[in-house]
Amino acid sequence: MSTGPVATESATTPLRKDKPEIVRERRLGLTVRGWTIVGALLTVLFLELAPRLGLVDSFSLVPLSAMVMRAFGLLTDPEFLSQDLVPSLLSILVAFIFAVVSGVLIGLLVWRFDWARKTLDPWLATYYAIPTFALYPLLVALLGIGFVPIVLLATLFAVVAMISSTVDGLDGIPRSVLRLAAVLQLDPFQRTFKVLLPAALPQISVGLRLALSYSLIMVLASEFVLSTSGLGHFISNAYNDFAITDMYAGVLLVFVLALGLNFAFAAALRPQSKRVLS
Amino acid sequence: MGAKVELRDVDRVYGDVQALSPTNQVLEPGTFTTLVGPSGCGKSTLLDIIAGLNKGNGGQVLIDGSPSTGPRRETGVIFQEAAVLPWRTVLDNTAFALETQKVPVRKRREIAREVLQRVGLSDFVNHYPHQLSGGMRQRVAIARVLSTDPDLILADEPFGALDEQTRVVLGLELLKVVRQGGATVLFVTHSIQEAALLSDRVLVMGARPGKILLDLHVDLPPDRDPTMVGSPVATALVEQIWTVLKSEAQRAMVEQGPRS
Structure with missing residues (x-):
């Protein structure tokens, strides 16, 4: 058995990419991660001690422990959950789903049809230079305040990230893969769902994370001015009422929400990102 | 003929x-x-x-x-760059042509395993393309072509x-x-x-x-x-x-x- 396929493996050995070794370089006795933790601890310590020691007056900042206690209090308060947290989460979710579905569809059209690309390209290139939020007076005039204009603004803000990342992903598909789809005579449905979208997924997943962040930012910002409910409204309301602990508890919840969603997303998409050919 | x-x-x-x-x-x-x-x-x-x-x-x-x-x-076509789908395992890449022809899962995997054996990739059935060398990826593409038993x-x-x-x-x-x-x-x-x-x-x-x-x-x-x-x-x-x-x-x- 010296000429069979087995013997040829030396010429075509699989390149198993093991995890690259993490460089544990130390700076002033600590690893990079060590310094990150030190930084976080110092921030926590400052937020706790500065108001207690009188470095910052208690109307500007409350101790972190008070914020955390109040945040837990809010999470067990049915009125806060139904009036503020759930409406915000719902708006974010709806805006995110709208942005993803329409963004991917428009992305497919832009990639497939030259006229669509030529029409939309200037818009896509300049879109994020325009402060979408400046449209809010117009939306108030057209749609009033509440759920609809908030979701619309957030969708508008997030959709372009989805379009751009979808088009980038589709543009990056190797020619041989597209020719494979042609040779196998895939119908448009198979072509889209079995070849195009999975092949573009690594870039699309970048767009997904951006779209989620953009939806969250825009929903909360809009709730400050366009709503009588929601987490954003809760924060601005607390601010107006000088309910500083409530306000910080709300801000803290927003931070935790944003970080949590982002980490959950990154974790869910990680297995995909490895399956990319270099 | x-x-x-x-x-x-x-x-x-x-x-x-x-x-x-x-x-x-x-x-x-x-x-x-x-x-x-x-x-x-x-x-x-x-x-x-x-x-x-x-x-x-x-x-x-x-x-x-x-x-x-x-x-x-x-007709089976083999391209210059191996047209493999990076998100699919070697087995599912090989079975892809049959999948698009609506061959049931069990049947197409059985055929895929058989052709992978013929091209010497039996030990790499569950690998992903990024874990393979260029030559092995091309063998996956060849296996996929063979899976449909082409006459050309x-x-x-x-x-x-x-x-x-x-x-x-x-x-x-x-x-x-x-x-x-x-x-x-x-x-x-x-x-x-x-x-x-x-x-x-x-x-x-x-x-x-x-x-x-x-x-x-x-x-x-x-x-x-x-x-x-x-x-x-x-x-x-x-x-x-x-x-x-x-x-x-x-x-x-x-x-x-x-x-x-």
């Missing part, structure tokens, strides 16, 4: 460039034919026309006696990106597996040695306008091995092809001029 593929006055023009001048050829069933020539001579265009991926300007392609209208299921295999410089040894080894493996299945093969390459070693017949193409200059029979036994590259028959053949291609290549370089 009639011809597997018959080309009648097939040609292709891009702008004012005659990529392929009217060509008449017949591929007999079960034969391994290589199309060799300098880059840009229209060999890939000819292959694409037979694959149904490109329409010629004139003439007709007959496959099994009936005119070709586009890609057909019984068109290969467009499939081993062009690989090193010399891997190329010879994979070429001979391909020859072996297609001999077992009895498929007709048209194999495009720019390697003269590869052409001589693998095929029953070599078509030598020249550029501008792309046309077939020589039609050579390879007088080697049907079972090939790497040492045959050095045999008198192969050496003479390589020399004969070289003589024609050398003057062609020089002419093409002069005519194309510096590329911007």
Whole structure:
């Protein structure tokens, strides 16, 4: 058995990419991660001690422990959950789903049809230079305040990230893969769902994370001015009422929400990102 | 038996460039034919026309006696870069062609395992393409083509990106597996040695306008091995092809001029 396929493996050995070794370089006795933790601890310590020691007056900042206690209090308060947290989460979710579905569809059209690309390209290139939020007076005039204009603004803000990342992903598909789809005579449905979208997924997943962040930012910002409910409204309301602990508890919840969603997303998409050919 | 593929006055023009001048050829069933020539001579265009991926300007392609209208299921195409899907395992890449033809999961995986064994990838069934070398990825692509049991295999410089040894080894493996299945093969390459070693017949193409200059029979036994590259028959053949291609290549370089 010296000429069979087995013997040829030396010429075509699989390149198993093991995890690259993490460089544990130390700076002033600590690893990079060590310094990150030190930084976080110092921030926590400052937020706790500065108001207690009188470095910052208690109307500007409350101790972190008070914020955390109040945040837990809010999470067990049915009125806060139904009036503020759930409406915000719902708006974010709806805006995110709208942005993803329409963004991917428009992305497919832009990639497939030259006229669509030529029409939309200037818009896509300049879109994020325009402060979408400046449209809010117009939306108030057209749609009033509440759920609809908030979701619309957030969708508008997030959709372009989805379009751009979808088009980038589709543009990056190797020619041989597209020719494979042609040779196998895939119908448009198979072509889209079995070849195009999975092949573009690594870039699309970048767009997904951006779209989620953009939806969250825009929903909360809009709730400050366009709503009588929601987490954003809760924060601005607390601010107006000088309910500083409530306000910080709300801000803290927003931070935790944003970080949590982002980490959950990154974790869910990680297995995909490895399956990319270099 | 009639011809597997018959080309009648097939040609292709891009702008004012005659990529392929009217060509008449017949591929007999079960034969391994290589199309060799300098880059840009229209060999890939000819292959694409037979694959149904490109329409010629004139003439007709007959496959099994009936005119070709586009890609057909019984034709397998192997591309230069391995057309593997990075999000699928070796097994599911191999089963992909059958999947698109709605073959049930169990059945298509069984077939995929069997062809993967034939191309020597049994131990890598659950690997992803990024864990494989370029040569192994191309074997996955070959396995996928074999999975549908094609009667015509068109290969467009499939081993062009690989090193010399891997190329010879994979070429001979391909020859072996297609001999077992009895498929007709048209194999495009720019390697003269590869052409001589693998095929029953070599078509030598020249550029501008792309046309077939020589039609050579390879007088080697049907079972090939790497040492045959050095045999008198192969050496003479390589020399004969070289003589024609050398003057062609020089002419093409002069005519194309510096590329911007």
